[in-house]
Amino acid sequence: MSTNNFRLRFSLLLRYPIYTRLIQMCSLVTYSDMYSVITKEIMKTNSPSKLDKLIHSHVKELFVAQADRPAALKDISLNRLSPFQRALLVADGTVTRFIEAYKLIPVEVVLLYQARRTVHNEHSWLKLQEGGNIIAREVVLQTPCTEFQTPKIHAYAVSQIVYERLPHNVVDGVESGIDGLGALLHHSQLEARRDLLWWGIERATGMPSSLAHFEGRPLLCRTYRIVANGNPLMLITEKFPLDDS
Structure with missing residues (x-):
C-alpha cells in the first residue's frame, strides 16, 4: 500500500x-x-x-441524498480517484485553501457570472418557496496568470445563494465578487454546517465560453448545501477536472 x-x-x-x-x-x-x-x-x-x-x-x-442525484451523474470507483480527488470529494472547509495547501500553489477565485434571480418553482433543497430570491453565481478556482504560465483551472463552482438569510456583511462580500464563499463564511464567524448531498462523474456540457475547452471532458462533481440555524443558506455544485490529480 x-x-x-x-x-x-x-x-x-x-x-x-x-x-x-x-x-x-x-x-x-x-x-x-x-x-x-x-x-x-x-x-x-x-x-x-x-x-x-x-x-x-x-x-x-x-452523502445524504445520493439517491436523488441528477441522472447525468454516473458512478466511479473511489480506487480510480487520486488521494487529492478523494479528499476534495469529502472536504468540509474552504476548498480554495485546501487546494493551496495540498499543491503548495496560490489559488484565486475568478467570478464568471453573478446575478439576482427569482425562483419560479419551489426549491426543496433550499427550503425556498416559489417567488423566493437568490443570487446565482459561477466561479472558477485557478492558479493566477503569470508571465511564465497560463492559469490552470482546478474547480468550477455553481452556487444558488439565499441572500436574505445571510448577514449583510456576507452579502456585501458575495456581491463584491472578490472572495470565495468559504472565506466569506469563515470571516463572518457564522456557525454553519455543510450537508454533503451527492457526487459522481459527468461529461461537461453547456460550459461557459471561458471553459469551452472542458466540453466533453469528464468532471468529478459534488453538491452540498450550507445550513445555519436550521435554514439552508446556499446550494453549491463543484466540478473538478479528472486530470487534475
Missing part, C-alpha cells in the same frame, strides 16, 4: 473504535513505528477488498 493511500485510509479509519484503540496504543511511538504497527493490523484483520468496501461504505454515508 502506498504512503498516500495509507494516509487517506488511516484518516477514515479513525472513525472506527478498533483502530482508534490501536492508535491510542501507539501514541508514544514514532510515526514510522505507528505506520508499521497499523499496517500490520490492517493486513491481519482486513483484506484489501474488505478495506475498500469499508471506505466506500463510509463515503456513501457522508
